[in-house]
Amino acid sequence: MIVKEWCSYCGECAGVCPRNLILVRETELEFDTGECKECDFCIKACPVNALEKD
Amino acid sequence: MITTDILVIGAGPAGSIAAKHAALNGANVLLIDRKSEIGAPKRCAEGVSIEGLKKLGIETSPRWAVKDIEGIRLVAPNGTDVWLNDDTIELPEAGYILERKVFDKHMAMDAGRAGAQIKIKTLAKEIIKKEDHYVVICEHLGELIEIKANIIIAADGPESRIARLAGLKTGTKIKDMESGIQFEMCNVEMTNPNVLEFYFGSVAPGGYAWIFPKGEDIANVGLAVIPTDTDKTAYQHLLDFVANCPATQNAQAVELNVGGDPVGGVHKHISGDNILVVGDAAGQVNPLTGGGIISGMTCGKIAGEVAANAIKEENYSSKRLYEYDKLVDDELGEKMKKYSKTRDYLASLSDKELDSIAVAFQDVEFEEVSTTELIKKLVKVSPKALLKLGKLI
Ligand SMILES: Cc1cc2nc3c(=O)[nH]c(=O)nc-3n(C[C@H](O)[C@H](O)[C@H](O)COP(=O)(O)OP(=O)(O)OC[C@H]3O[C@@H](n4cnc5c(N)ncnc54)[C@H](O)[C@@H]3O)c2cc1C
Numbered sequence: 195m196i197v198k199e200w201c202s203y204c205g206e207c208a209g210v211c212p213r214n215l216i217l218v219r220e221t222e223l224e225f226d227t228g229e230c231k232e233c234d235f236c237i238k239a240c241p242v243n244a245l246e247k248d
Numbered sequence: 249m250i251t252t253d254i255l256v257i258g259a260g261p262a263g264s265i266a267a268k269h270a271a272l273n274g275a276n277v278l279l280i281d282r283k284s285e286i287g288a289p290k291r292c293a294e295g296v297s298i299e300g301l302k303k304l305g306i307e308t309s310p311r312w313a314v315k316d317i318e319g320i321r322l323v324a325p326n327g328t329d330v331w332l333n334d335d336t337i338e339l340p341e342a343g344y345i346l347e348r349k350v351f352d353k354h355m356a357m358d359a360g361r362a363g364a365q366i367k368i369k370t371l372a373k374e375i376i377k378k379e380d381h382y383v384v385i386c387e388h389l390g391e392l393i394e395i396k397a398n399i400i401i402a403a404d405g406p407e408s409r410i411a412r413l414a415g416l417k418t419g420t421k422i423k424d425m426e427s428g429i430q431f432e433m434c435n436v437e438m439t440n441p442n443v444l445e446f447y448f449g450s451v452a453p454g455g456y457a458w459i460f461p462k463g464e465d466i467a468n469v470g471l472a473v474i475p476t477d478t479d480k481t482a483y484q485h486l487l488d489f490v491a492n493c494p495a496t497q498n499a500q501a502v503e504l505n506v507g508g509d510p511v512g513g514v515h516k517h518i519s520g521d522n523i524l525v526v527g528d529a530a531g532q533v534n535p536l537t538g539g540g541i542i543s544g545m546t547c548g549k550i551a552g553e554v555a556a557n558a559i560k561e562e563n564y565s566s567k568r569l570y571e572y573d574k575l576v577d578d579e580l581g582e583k584m585k586k587y588s589k590t591r592d593y594l595a596s597l598s599d600k601e602l603d604s605i606a607v608a609f610q611d612v613e614f615e616e617v618s619t620t621e622l623i624k625k626l627v628k629v630s631p632k633a634l635l636k637l638g639k640l641i
Binding site: 238 | 475482506510
């Protein structure tokens with residue numbers, strides 16, 4: 195997952211991830227991509243469009 | 249390894265008050281947060297009720313209660329407005345506008361003064377269940393720390409990662425997560441800078457837009473949408489709102505805030521062996537307004553007390569801690585159902601229906617009018633809207 199520079203680490207993406215795969219640090223997102231089923235809810239929920247599939 | 253009776257993960261308002269009341273009731277408490285500054289960045293429009301704070305025994309301070317609010321203005325898509333004041337009707341989030349960055353810190357300080365230890369810049373990464381306790385693996389400035397706790401209070405906000413790691417189903421479905429976005433602005437030309445303004449309809453699909461005043465010309469201007477109800481991002485909706493709203497034609501943004509707000513109601517199970525869940529992490533948010541400060545803190549206080557008593561009894565089983573679920577249900581259950589129904593009703597109305605309802609209620613003196621009269625008015629202006637209301641009830 196590409197995290198754009200304007201991400202503000204609000205954690206909304208992590209809240210809607212059905213598999214709990216996103217760890218939010220103060221200024222970093224960590225994705226457990228191995229388990230990801232590509233539902234894309236994280237991308238859809240982001241208020242500022244800061245996530246993009248790589 | 250650090251050892252504690254109770255580990256509170258997350259120093260938002262719900263976590264801090266849980267830590268405070270657990271400490272006041274004699275437990276050994278550690279409160280951690282991943283942030284370097286508790287309360288910042290804010291993710292909130294900062295409206296809070298006076299009654300709610302009073303009930304929690306919190307004395308208001310001018311350091312964080314920055315504006316008194318005396319009413320609300322509801323604005324329909326065509327601009328028709330309905331004014332309500334707090335003598336007329338119970339207004340859940342009206343009372344004060346906070347400075348959350350100061351308020352959250354103040355609440356954490358309250359916990360510290362009550363005896364809780366506080367560790368900032370400490371991220372809980374993993375939890376390991378042992379027979380009668382948890383070991384939590386944390387990261388602190390590049391170092392890994394293990395914390396052994398008899399009870400975890402998970403107060404980690406809308407992500408609710410910790411409770412899910414413990415096997416509780418506290419994730420939020422995307423249809424129940426409001427995507428919130430807001431500017432703090434100056435030069436906002438409000439009709440009355442002492443009232444909260446709410447804008448309904450397609451301006452914010454699934455949610456609403458707001459102007460919450462913080463000063464004569466300063467306000468939080470924001471909105472929340474349900475992401476699956478729109479093709480645009482919350483940010484695009486906000487730009488449209490600011491461009492079209494008469495109050496913000498000359499407004500300038502000095503801060504951008506974003507965040508998710510779980511409005512699906514309290515999760516079914518908010519406790520388990522050695523764990524309690526509070527605040528947004530537990531879904532303790534008013535589904536209609538998205539307000540979660542007072543409800544989260546009310547439940548945080550309950551959690552702190554229940555956890556401290558369980559520590560005294562040396563019983564941290566799910567059976568013992570279930571008392572918390574019951575007390576939360578007594579406190580919020582009925583109210584949440586009512587607000588959830590009202591939210592569904594509002595979401596079902598078209599812009600046209602909202603306009604006609606606003607026109608009908610524009611000059612109503614709410615304290616002098618009975619429910620029957622309100623229904624009569626509704627049937628006159630929009631029988632369809634009344635039918636939808638009937639179906640819901
Ligand atoms: C745009 C917007 C506007 C809002 N407006 C209002 C309003 O006007 N009135 C109102 O009442 N409510 C409002 N809310 C809701 C309100 O902000 C929340 O309900 C409230 O902040 C919830 O408090 P909390 O303590 O549960 O969680 P939070 O305030 O989210 O605190 C959670 C804390 O946990 C920490 N954390 C998370 N994970 C970890 C981890 N793994 N390790 C360590 N620390 C962690 C975070 O850093 C954070 O400090 C709004 C929400 C949004 C998004």
